[in-house]
Amino acid sequence: MxxxxxxxxxxxxxxxxxxxxxxxxxxxxxxxxxxxxxxxxxxxxxxxxxxxxxxxxxxxxxxxxxxxxxxxxxxxxxxxxxxxxxxxxxxxxxxxxxxxxxxxxxxxxxxxxxxxxxxxxxxxxxxxxxxxxxxxxxxxxxxxxxxxxxxxxxxxxxxxxxxxxxxxxxxxxxxxxxxxxxxxxxxxxxxxxxxxxxxxxxxxxxxxxxxxxxxxxxxxxxxxxxxxxxxxxxxxxxxxxxxxxxxxxxxxxxxxxxxxxxxxxxxxxxxxxxxxxxxxxxxxxxxxxxxxxxxxxxxxxxxxxxxxxxxxxxxxxxxxxxxxxxxxxxxxxxxxxxxxxxxxxxxxxxxxxxxxxxDIERFVLRARDLANASIDEIYPESPEASMLAGLAGVEDRPELLEGVNLTDLHDTLVRPIRYAVEGAGKSWRTYAALAALGMLRAETRAHHQSVAGAFEIMHTACLVVDDVEDRSPVRRGRAAVHMVFGEATAINAGTAAYFVYDKLLRRTVPDDESLRLRIHEIFLQVMHAAHAGQALDIAGHRAAMDEAVATGEAEPLLRRIRAVHRLKTASVPRGMAQICGLFAGATPGQLLAMADYFEAIGLAYQITDDVADLRGVTAPLSGGGHRPTKHVAEDLRAGKVTMPLAHAVALLPATDIRRIWHTVRDGDAHPAAVTEIARTLEDCGAVQACEREANGYVTRAWESLQGLLPVTHESIMVCALGAYMARRERE
Structure with missing residues (x-):
């Protein structure tokens, strides 16, 4: 002493x-x-x-x-x-x-x-x-x-x-x-x-x-x-x-x-x-x-x-x-x-x-703990009768679960979603939801954390089902949910998670039926759009790519890909902005401009995700650094038509684009050949075209929005978030 x-x-x-x-x-x-x-x-x-x-x-x-x-x-x-x-x-x-x-x-x-x-x-x-x-x-x-x-x-x-x-x-x-x-x-x-x-x-x-x-x-x-x-x-x-x-x-x-x-x-x-x-x-x-x-x-x-x-x-x-x-x-x-x-x-x-x-990406990752805390409220680590009754929609009649093995229900409905959200996701949707509230100077309270976390659940649920439909073996750097729990369980748990928002909404807005109705309408619009986008994605772009290679015309193919990106990916942040805007008391003009901007962010994210696929996808770690979650050009190797490949139609000689498409069209191309094609797409300007397109969406939408907002730390950070989405640097 x-x-x-x-x-x-x-x-x-x-x-x-x-x-x-x-x-x-x-x-x-x-x-x-x-x-x-x-x-x-x-x-x-x-x-x-x-x-x-x-x-x-x-x-x-x-x-x-x-x-x-x-x-x-x-x-x-x-x-x-x-x-x-x-x-x-x-x-x-x-x-x-x-x-x-x-x-x-x-x-x-x-x-x-x-x-x-x-x-x-x-x-x-x-x-x-x-x-x-x-x-x-x-x-x-x-x-x-x-x-x-x-x-x-x-x-x-x-x-x-x-x-x-x-x-x-x-x-x-x-x-x-x-x-x-x-x-x-x-x-x-x-x-x-x-x-x-x-x-x-x-x-x-x-x-x-x-x-x-x-x-x-x-x-x-x-x-x-x-x-x-x-x-x-x-x-x-x-x-x-x-x-x-x-x-x-x-x-x-x-x-x-x-x-x-x-x-x-x-x-x-x-x-x-x-x-x-x-x-x-x-x-x-x-x-x-x-x-x-x-x-x-x-x-x-x-x-x-x-x-x-x-x-x-x-x-x-x-x-x-x-x-x-x-x-x-x-x-x-x-x-x-x-x-x-x-x-x-x-x-x-x-x-x-x-x-x-x-590093803005590492900063946004801080929202993961908030999202996980919200998810723990809905999907507890161990079986809890009252929570499982809520997930089953029988909280007013819990006797319906009498005689049910709650562990079975937990293992097939809860554990798959908990497993999915524990992967190395970026959690930007959770942060964007909180920032959308702060942009309008709404007082952020604990229930807003639950609302923000619900978007992460919704997105994760879409990924779970998407991986089954695409037969993707890996998600966020580890085995996909259906590889661990089986396809039937993954599909059921994923689709059940879509309805979690309803439970949260009843708890968050218990006394305002009008607001709850408007939010329900937005939520259903998002789900319709996401499923339509997924349907087009399942159909694929092979025929459209065949036509583009034959004619040398890239624009019809690009329009189709953009439509899928807007429906499948960008509709979620668009709906998120609308819902958060309603919570914050946004004017009609603010609500529309916020929806357009966050849709642009989602669209830019998907475009730059296509670019990132060529280079290998990583996820940030909370303590610094990144971990790989996808190998170089996985989508290209699987024969998927992504935005860089579509842009290359108008940028490469016809013989080159035919050779590239012939190599990857049926999937399982040799890794060395795929690596060389990825380098070609970089060199021909296809990647730069994608980045210009993504940046254009974000810039135009921000120019329309910024004049309608008070200047806050959140609005400045959301502007920076859009710039990040439009051009994610090589890791």
Whole structure:
């Protein structure tokens, strides 16, 4: 056990004046307040950043954010205001960023270049004023922070929907937040009085924790991330534990950067102590796909201190361009023991993840866990009578299953679907469904996760049946469902899974029959289209290809393939966009444009999937890297007519396309010959024609949609997703 290091308050004096030197400076308040209705939390950030532009001129940016966490309603609401320099700063950093996925970079830069800040960020209405005499900040007339001569702080805000007027009086001396030459300090206890306004104005009182610090420029190849807890215990002790990490966004790996434990005794003495910080009870944001632990254990052996820290509720993520995407700033309750005696308390948890996205495909893969959680609700791992009754459609008459071996029902109806979804799929439909809600600023709730997961089930069910009809032995890098469970079971389980949506819908929209009817109509349209597309796919394109080779005319063949792609593949994301748009309250114009765009994404995905087949198909792994799921030119070797082959009709000499078609027409072509044909299709421009076509669909649909949407992080990411679908890079 390491002894604690003691430090007097005089050794850690604070200088919270605005600085001239380049870098970041922040003033952060986490405030526990109480009004006549009960307890709530208020977090306030003032942030200033200074760099030099590429031409050497100085660039300053400022941001102020505040969010209120109310455990009574489990609501988390606030405002975020940035100045003009913040948008320019983001562009400068993005242009210099060699880590972020280029499609995401481009989408953000294009939005910022138009002068748009992604909501919830708003533009400060007036310039920022920095006082010359002491700490005196006025951020655009929206929020103010001033330090009085007696050491108290005045904190005020007048936003569009909320505000506050607070006086904060320090109860303990300033302490350094970490050891060493680090410019970070805090006041662990301040008494707070004043008023808070929103739907109504109310007098409040409480306590606050104030942090001030400065640092170097944002962004580097290795990005810092951290978790911090600041706790006030009822015995007068205060606890600060900061655990840092350095994250390699490209590799997806992290390296510990130390744990800093600091105690403040009841009389204000600072003690540096070894500490352990462990998180559990992970929660994933449906908006950012960031995953945060929401229960934490704090152990400080030198003081026999053992604490359990729990968030009031998980959904306390703050989203802003300031953070890249989002951070968790959550109010917590504390209980545990110190020196054998029980203690309780309150505090704040901050989780600041590495928010840069190096690979959009790997980012979207984070949605897989959300989809799997939804699937677990519907298809439990072990037989459950009530769930199986629901899948059988007899939940109101469970006695019909009396005498039935539930294991048999589970093995033939549930296990095949669970097996199918456990493969190495990309899960982009789940993410796209959540993003479609976020594009319209719909509040994402747990039931939306179930809706998004249902699209993954529907898609997976189509694949299960498709593999039987195509006699495909492999799916997602392993044996197809019918190879493991048999064709009859695969067909029955796959078709039964189509009806899962009805069960979810009744649970998600129990009281709105009109909305449920509209969604049912869309769902049935999707199923009609998908089955029609599958019917045409079963019929195949051999005769159409024969005709194209004979005449040299590619367009009739291409029209047929496009129709199949739209019906079989693109109809699902189109219907998904319509359903999510209805949930989000989209206007008719938004609904149509969203449907067209997501159909374009689905169409582009299928076209580039045909291209990927020539090169070998891979799926991303959550820890980085990819795994092969299809060998080079499997479809071509099986004699399937794909988009690159169809485009080649108009691009190759007649003798060459006849030779190629003769080689692959009847399937089982020699692998060496197929590899050579794939190279020919690359060289003749057929692949480039496919990519141009896919990009054209996505670009035109996005141009129609973007003017109808508010600019949000989700809309920017969906724009990037479309760019990815239109041109998936060679793995």
């Amino acid at each position: 390491h002894p604690a290091r003691r430090e007097t308050s005089a050794q850690s004096g604070i200088d919270d004046l605005p600085q001239i030197r380049p870098g970041t400076q922040w003033w952060t308040f986490t405030i526990h307040l109480r009004d006549d209705g009960g307890e709530f939390g208020l977090t306030v950030f003032f942030v200033r950043h200074q760099i030099r532009r590429p031409d050497g001129t100085p660039l300053e940016s400022h941001a102020v954010l505040w969010y209120r966490s109310d455990p009574r309603t489990t609501s988390h609401e606030g405002e975020s205001w940035l100045d003009e320099g913040s948008g320019e700063l983001a562009q400068v950093l993005l242009h210099a960023d060699e880590v972020t996925d280029p499609r995401i970079k481009r989408a953000f830069i294009e939005a910022l270049a138009r002068g748009d800040l992604p909501l919830p960020d708003r533009r400060l209405p007036h310039p920022v004023r920095i006082g010359q005499d002491g700490l005196d900040l006025d951020f655009g007339g929206v929020a103010r922070l001033r330090k009085e001569r007696d050491g108290t702080y005045l904190l005020e805000a007048d936003g569009d929907r909320s505000g506050f007027h607070l006086r904060l009086t320090p109860d303990k001396p300033v302490i350094a937040q970490v050891d060493g030459d680090v410019r970070a300090y805090c006041l662990t206890r301040l008494t707070v009085t004043g008023s808070v306004s929103g739907e109504r104005e109310s007098a409040v009182r409480g306590h606050a924790w104030y942090r001030h610090g400065s640092g170097d420029h944002w962004r580097s190849d290795v990005e810092p991330a951290w978790e911090w807890v600041g706790l006030r215990l009822d015995n007068g002790w205060d606890v600060s534990v900061l655990r840092g990490m350095l994250v390699d966004a490209v590799k997806g790996t992290s390296m510990p950067a130390g744990v800093h434990g600091v105690l403040s005794s009841p009389d204000g003495e600072r003690l540096s102590v070894p500490a352990v910080l462990r998180g559990s009870a992970a929660w994933t944001s449906l908006s950012t796909l960031n995953t945060y632990d929401t229960v934490w254990d704090v152990d400080i052996a030198s003081h026999q201190l053992s604490l359990r820290v729990r968030t009031w509720f998980p959904e306390q993520e703050i989203r802003s361009l300031l953070f890249g995407s989002g951070i968790l700033e959550a109010y917590v309750s504390v209980e545990g023991t110190m020196a054998g005696r029980p203690v309780t308390g309150q505090g704040c948890l901050e989780v600041w993840p590495a928010n840069r996205i190096a």
